[in-house]
Amino acid sequence: MSTPKWSRRLLCLSLSLPLGLPWGEALACGPDFPARLLDNRAQTLAELPEGSFRFEVSRLGQAIAGLKSASEATRNPDYNYDDMPGYIAQRDQAERIGLTPPQQAVVERVRALNDIDQARAEAANLPAELRLYAIGAAAFNLGDHQQAAQAFQELLALPADQRPLRSTWAAYSLGRSLFAMSTEAGRGEPATLRDQARAAFRQARELSIGGFSDPLELGIASLGEEARVAYTADDWDSAIELYASQFLHGSQVGYSSLLYLAADLAAQPDERLDALLKRAGVQRLLTGYLLSRVGWWDGEEPSGEKRLFQRLQASSRASLDNADRLAAVSYQHGDYAGAKAFVEKAGDTGLAWWVRAKLALRDADKAAAAAAYAKAAQAFPQEETWGGRRNADWDFEVVQPKCRVEGESAILALQRGDYLQAFDQLYRGQSNYWYDAATVAERVLTVDELKQYVDQQVPAPPALSQEDRDNYVPLPVAASLRNLLGRRLLREGRYDEAPAYFDNADLQAKARAYAQLLQQAESKWWPTRRAEAYFNASWIARRWGMELLGYEMAPDYATFEGNYSLEPVELKVGPLMAEGEVKRQQASAAQPDLRYHYRFVATALASQAADNLPHTSQAFAAVLCKAVGYNSSLEEQSALYQRYVKEGPYVTWAGDFGHQCQEPDFRSADKRYVTQALESLRSALRPYKRWLQVGGLALVVAVGLGLISRRRNKARVSAS
Template identity: 70%
Template sequence: MLTRNWPRHLLCLSLSLPLGSALACGPDFPMRLLDNRGQTLAELPEGNFNFELSRLGKAIPGLKNVTAATYNPNDFYAEPTEPANQRDKAEQAGLTAEEQALVKQLRSLTDAHQVDVQGASLPAEIRLYLAGAVAFGAGDYQLAVEYFRQLLALPAEQRPLRSTWAAYSLGRAWVARSTEANNAIDALEQARDAFRQARQLSIDGFSDPLELGVASLGEEARVLRTSGDWAGAIELYEAQNLHGSAVGNTSLKLLMNDLAQLPEEQLVKLLEHPSVQQLVTASLISRQGWSFGDEPPNQKKLVKLLQNSTRGSFDNADRLAAVNYQQGDYTNAKAFLEHAGDGGLAWWLRAKLAVRDGDKNAAAAAYSKAAQAFPQAEDWGYRRTQDWDFETVQPKCRVEGESAILALQRGEYLQAFVQLYRSNNIYWFDAATVAERVLTVDELKRYVDDNVPAPPPLTQQERDNYVQLPVAASLRNLLGRRLLREGRYEEAVGYFDNPDLQNKAKLYGQQRLKADSAWWPTKRASALYNAAWTAREWGMDILGYEMAPDYATFGGNYSLENAALKVGPLVSEDEVKRQQASEAKPDERYHYRFVATALASRAADNLPHTSQAFAAVLCNAAGWNSSLQEQSDLYERYVKEGAYVPWAVDFGHQCPYPDFENADKRYVTQVTDAARSALRPYKWPVQIGGAVLVVGVALFLITRRQRRAARKD
């Protein structure tokens, strides 16, 4: 599905700036199942046309699959190999150097008779094939037929290299003759016989480096299509596709486009054939031909005619049910599902219809059966959602993800997490949300300890090449960050996926514990400031939320649009309470910057206000970009409480490291300085009073001494 929804599509990159943030458009992101739970449960993702085609038709027993690296229909950047180059290379195989040179020379001629004469020294099959090929290239199809027939009339042991070539080319020559012969039908029948012979020769082991046995399926299909036998052509193209030919795949797409253009009366007759029905069904369920969410002009016509042609038919019932479900015809979808068997798609649709009917118990049971029925490896490929997110649809994972929504609603939170986590990277955003916001930290820790051993750390080379972390490592990192945020410092360290992160987490925890245990204020302030610096410098890696508000999953470079979680039909009150209890404090983007600023403010609380350390702590914290308001508050606190420092002119930008060692001295001088400042207006009276006091004390001491001396006398 390709639809536009630009406001949602314009996801943004936040760039840290001294005075705020700038926004820029970001990339596209994976679909989140929990983003709109009702829509997730209601929609049936479109199928994948290539996958649907792989279910159709029958392979030819004994015919080898295509192995040549030609064109992959799923690779948008691949280019088909040039057939002439392949032919020339294959034509040289098995020949001596002299024969190779002669073959190359004869290929340049335009007279088949000259080739026949000048190639007398070549093996008969090589000479006859070259003569026939030159005649074909010159448009003398009758002569080409004669040469190819002569080659095929040779004893089998004399034509091991060119038998399949000759039969395939004979078929093409007869097709060409059909446009000029009086009896075109006979010529086309001769062509079909030749193509079937080419396949049989390939099966029998005659040399087929160009894989003409498989190619003959497409050539014969074209003959049938020309003759009006659409069903026969479809079956041959399906077989060609099953044998790995991109030509068969592309031909079926083109054939489907042609079918859609036919008048209704002609299409009605064609839809009587099961192969035509199945191809149309595969196209409809895959929304083949849709562009940016726009329905092709003939889509409704195809749906109507297919529904009419399949009434009372139970073949392909699960796919027919899916087409009706996608069209919103739930009555017909249910009718087909009564005969759809126990396949994964059938149970998936039953689950969706049960949700629609409000029977969540039946839905949960159907989801369970669907998950069991879908093969683990079944892959419907890549799609775009209506919000322009992308999704790799692996039905088993998608079914389990939808089932997780119902598990969350029931309060079975761990089960919901496990179902999402099993999708690996596909629904990691949803799994991370449940792990981080819904499970308690102990529930998550218990699951990780029991089920998620630490994977080998990535090498430096892998990191330099941006190799993605295994999901297990991402989950363990998420748990480590959550434990650090909740003050369980020693437990957290071992969950980080590499020694560098472990050391950073260990340092942060040590500083926090040191601050808690320090009894001397400057020691406490030093530990708090170092913890604050660590939180600001490495906070995304060791404290950031995997999802909102920090988006550590993107390294903090992007954010996603999030709707407020509210109690509703698919969201329980208990889940809302759990998410509220685990939200970031504060619930702001880059929340660890606010944590760092708060720690720095606590450090300043433990320092003499007249110290350099007090001013330096506030100055550094103001440069950590938590918010404009906090930057302003820090500066105002410095102005109100701190002593003048010359570097304050660039407060928040040019800040020295706090001098904690000399801060202790300020505990004494801070008191005397304050007293001196208070008495400064009364300087002379104080000085005179002080002098009088000194004189008085001196006289007292002198008098006292004299009295003692008098007593002794």
């Protein structure tokens, strides 16, 4: 069997086309941020995301019952077809299956021969199917397609039990031989030969389905070969359907060949294109091509694309079968009247209702838009996906139409004050629109609304193993939401409720420790004990603040572990953001609303610890020193240092304040309460030192005289 050159030619041509966006290059440049629907709400509602050419062409064919899908090697082939040894090695290995070592040696020798008579003589002692196939392959490689076809036909005429190894191979190669004959002058009626070739390719599929040996997956390859024959005969609809079926069975050659056909359509002159567009398959292929915006770069329409759209639109006025996609293409090209005309002919598909929602928004009918969005979400299958795209801000989005429709509908729900519905719609998108769902969860919903939703609908998923964490397995979205709630409860002082929502035992223990320390700080009566609790809580807030207190989104971006931040979105009442939402977001903003806000929380707790310590104690200086090292802001660091300078004691390590700090000695601080009180009294009495000394001496003399007088009186009483 020789190499199928046509499919490779199609594939190579398709690779020269702009197949879409350079994902590999984009990902190599830095972080890849998912799209946020709520950032630019007007843009989100106005745009209709491009479709997926892969998805669109999957609708053009049908899978063949019983025909196995392509193996991984065929799904992801090595596209370097200049290097043929890889394919030849695969073929040679397949030819050895079921053969004895001597038979394998004969087959390999016959493969190397350039003379049909020698090949026939060398293969004379092989079993009939191996002998006939070896002769046919030798003839095919030498360009003698007549003899090749005769050998393959003789093989297929053998009883079925005598040809288990080469039946599929022979039918496939017979089809190729007959097609080659149809292109040769003087070979008879080309149409008849093409029909015979197509019949042979269909037979190859039937044999593969029937269990005859097919290690090279020729049953799938026959779809592409038959499509080539149909294309040559100007039977575009059959070619499109066959290539689409080949793609449905996992062959990338089917996909790339359809791209080639779409590009071929784009190159046709108007008259020829108009004639082809009268065919349903051609019309659907070009519609899917335009809907997917194949070849567009950074939102710019390629040269000639407008002509294709206009020819397609003109030829499709009476179309009913493809009306929803024609409406979508019209909308994408800014022809809203055309979109309306087509969508009126469309049925109740998800895409049709999506376009209706967009058109209703253009007419400022938000109620009709909301109703259309609801029907679109219901009509789109959950599993339908259009693949990856970049939006106008170059953010990455995997378009799952059902999730995207619900996300857009959430914008309208927010605007009318249905906050829980908006959150639910965004959350159902899971990782697709997690940033938007997180924003609503921690900034728009009240903590009680969020807690009730989580308690009722978001059970705790199994905790990740340590191995998963070491391998950076992402948390389930449910766990991320529960973590968000736990952090919010801690921030709002609901210490008893918060720990249970964290996703692992370690964080739960840290949350409990933080909560207990703050409760102790508020309940202890002795100042030093309060100071110690405040300080230990501040250390936890600084060390584990992102995990325990950080906002999932702005300003801390716990979703990125604080490594990145996004452009802030202006909170402003407008057509798509009502005053109620603005007030809720303002009320739930971080305090202070600065990045790494938990550092400021930690600094404030350390300052409270210092408030409860004697200013002359080592602990006072050490607590302030530690707080400077929390790196909240230069202003706070300066203020803390100035406080130490003005109020604190001299310590030998103050020269590198904030970096080289001793641990606070809270036990010694207890003693400083007594010494500090005495020092304050001495300072107050120092101006009266001389008078106090004279008075003290007089007091001592008076006490002494009193004692002497008392003894004398006792002696007199005893003598009497």
